[in-house]
Amino acid sequence: MDYDEPRALRLLVMMPALNEAATLAGVIARIPKSFEGIAEIRVLVVDDGSTDDTVAIARAAGARVISHGRNLGVGIALQTGLAEALRLGVDVAVNIDSDGQFAPEDIAKIIVPVVEGQADFVTASRFLDPALVPEMPGVKKLGNWGMARIISGLIGQRFEDVSCGFRCYGREALLRLVLLGRFTYTQESFLVLSQKGLRMQEMPMKVRGVREFGKSRIASNLFNYAWRTLGIIFGFIRDYSPALLFNNLTGALALSSLGFGGFFVWHRLTSGAFTPHIWAGFVAAFLFGLAILVFSLGQVAQMIARLRSVQEQQLYLVRRYLPRLGDPPPPGAPHAD
Template sequence: MKLIIQIPALNEQETIAEVIEALPRKVPGFTSIEVLVIDDGSTDDTVDIARRAGADHILRMGCNMGLARAFSAGMEEALALGADVIVNTDADHQYCADDIPALVRPIRDGEAKIVVGARPIRDNESFSPTKKLLQWFGSWVVRKCSGTDIPDAPSGFRAYSRDAAARMCVVNTYTYTIETLIQAGRKRIPMTWVPVRVNRVERPSRLFRGMGEYIRRSVATILRVFVMYAPLRFFASLAALCALPGIVGIVRFLGFYLSGDGSGHIQSLVLSSGLMAMAMVLMAVGILGDMIAANRSLLEDIRARDLLGATTRRRHDATILKLADAS
């Protein structure tokens, strides 16, 4: 089995060598381990330092495309390179590389297809009390939306089986962590988590400028992903919120009308009718969104088959070449 460890990097010349040198080169159950660095438009010496530190592959994005796009490109490249399991870790040396064998073990043993490394949030000195609270609350929201039990949703220290990696299709350009969890939960991909250790990181995150931006982007990502993968449920809930007061208003008007006092309550009838019309529009949008989601699911399945098929063909061709050389 081949394990590929991918590292999305943007201007990480200070830490990239330390990250690569800390990676294990032997993991139980794997005959080959390779390191893939995804250069997301770095303007410093990240690429040259990564090569000297022992990176087996460098994927250059050409310009800064964002973490989510770099992650997705890395997954596709790792699949093309014949990976059976893909581990994603950060270039800021936040995660302890010695925990990679524990991270991939559930996949190696067939217990799960995605494994998330859960950080010790409460004991992490790099996190402020506010950030710890937001991490806990955000992970709780993601668990509810995805139907999973992952305690650390924003963790980027993860392992994916070949099949799970091919089925991931990230649309968001900000970050992949929340979207892939909700997506995997909706697709019923087996997931689990393992506790991992972290290293102290001094520099601030480059994903967001402050806590306000982090909250805003995370909420927007959760809402967008939920609308994409559960549109009927989302819009039906909004339709119910509009329809219930509309029904109450209509019943109230009918009560006054039957008692002979309906002429003074036309305004409530107009408002209730507007709410009912809005509810019907929202329900129609939900039905259309559900049909679009079904088509997108089919397209994602086709994409996954193409990625896996290309990997299989490449392995087959490599096997034929080896046999030809041996003969």
């Protein structure tokens, strides 16, 4: 059997939810019952420790529910949804918030590039089309702009919105995506998929700028959001591109050492004495030793990153073929009696 033979596409709509009883039923009811190119549609609500009627409402609306039992974070909620998408063997997965900020009818638009084989990952964008920019506080717009510039610079592809929670993942993206962040997943997804060389697109979409009920649990405190998101970005650089971190730090330390050392030698040659700036020689020696240490740590980090790359390739192969190991072997293939 050809593992890559064409077959009817299956779609999973993933909806992380935390106390969304006020909006959840309406969002599920608005999900279209059919899409061009899709043979099967499933709806999954990942309950991240709700204390209201979210779970009961989701089940009554016809969605399958996976409950964490306690609040683990939206990053973990998405990882749960992605794991279920892999278990079900779906070809396309859409992540959409349960609070009604995104129009479920737009799922029909966001899946098109993936269904037609033009992209592996598509994200909705609130800022790509100036006519569709939603109403939101200026500080949030500035924060979104700054985060988009950081991520775009790291991955080498320009995006206007890297924090939107309405996204579509193709089969290859589902197989390749390995996320670790608990707090959020939005920026980390771009970094990981770019590192894997997958095709990513941005699609302008009309989005409600503020929640109809309650407030955002992710971006309600902008300082905390920025701090924790930058921590996720730093962790990605450390794990996947340690040379970017360690080599730059080594260079900075070496240049500082050279500066202090040059001053120390200049003072000795012009004054004929080491004092009173003998301290510069000690500082130069310390910084040079520290540069060597950081460079050595960087080499170890690069070796670990290579091992990680090999392990993720093995994980990809397991994800890709293991769910279908029960398929009958092709004619002539050796098999056990």
